[in-house]
Amino acid sequence: MNEMIETLLNDCKGARIIDANCNIFDARRLFQSLMDRDRDSKRAGITPKDVFEVPLKVHFEYTSQCNMDCLFCYNTSSTSREQGLDTDEIVRTIEEMAVIGVMEVGLSGGEVFCDQKLLLRIIKMLNDHSIAISIKTNGWFLNERTVEKLSPYTFQSIDVSIDGSSETVHDRMRAKPGSWRKAIHALKLLKEAGVYSKAACLVTGENVESLEDYIDLCFYLGAKEVMFTPCIMFGRAAQNKDRMGLTEQQFEEASSIIVRKHLQYRGFMKTYLALDFGYEILSKVLLTQNSCVIRSDGSVHPSCLIPISFGNIRDQKLKDIWNSGLNRLLTKKEVQDFVSTLKFEKTATLRLLRTSLTQDVVHCYHA
């Protein structure tokens, strides 16, 4: 395994990587220092000497039901309801999370506000157990009444997806007329209600030219953070690759706009690029793991970007799945094979570390 780690670190040497504070690093040096810090925190007893025996954070995509059919949806969520987890399975999983001591849960789908009764039940359960909650939403169902129903609860953040500075771009990408106006309204309502909220934007070939105006709009709307995510080429995004992908030049442009605006609004609003593919994958396999993703079919994965299922909460306990290798990723042959398919791009200019991650690398550990 040490040999594999050394190969990974050497492979990404010279590639540029950017963190959430828009600092730019050489990828190898960054990961070497993160691994050193990881080791020091184990020695100091801040984190367990070996591995976490339960996940501390769970991203729970508990439904694939959605009121939209976005061109870029990596989950292929849609208006046509597919057979996902049922209410009992969802509730049982939340109960297990409370028992084993999960500390943070991110809720998404699908669109979680499609079934508000279920969402409120989940929020109440998590709040009662003092588990921190964050939510991702397209904002369509957030009106005064809905926000009022959320008011008894505490949220780490509610993120509203807004994909452009005007309705033309956003509504086209979301294939839903009126969706931009609803999302803008949702963000305003959350701000008025004092809920910490982020504007989440997927950077694609369709909106890259208007990013600057978009960031200014978010500041005007009172967002605390603007989070950009590159499009993951899974699901419907892979089917619409030509429109959703970015050229090299567009990628450069997007990166420099985000860094520039980050500096402009520093101290007032945080602007950053999240889920850098390379950063996400390398931190998963090189550092001590504390989180996982549960998909709407119940399968459990290390991350949205490592499509290897380690089990299913329909017939297994989350804790058992976690201890079957999710907390020791590089010991699994399937993960080693997956990692060895990645190519890290190296350029001398400002670039995020990117990988050749595509739809072709979808695995199921249990298949």
Ligand code: SF4
């Ligand atoms: S991207 Fe979000 S809003 Fe769009 S279809 Fe997928 S889950 Fe629904």
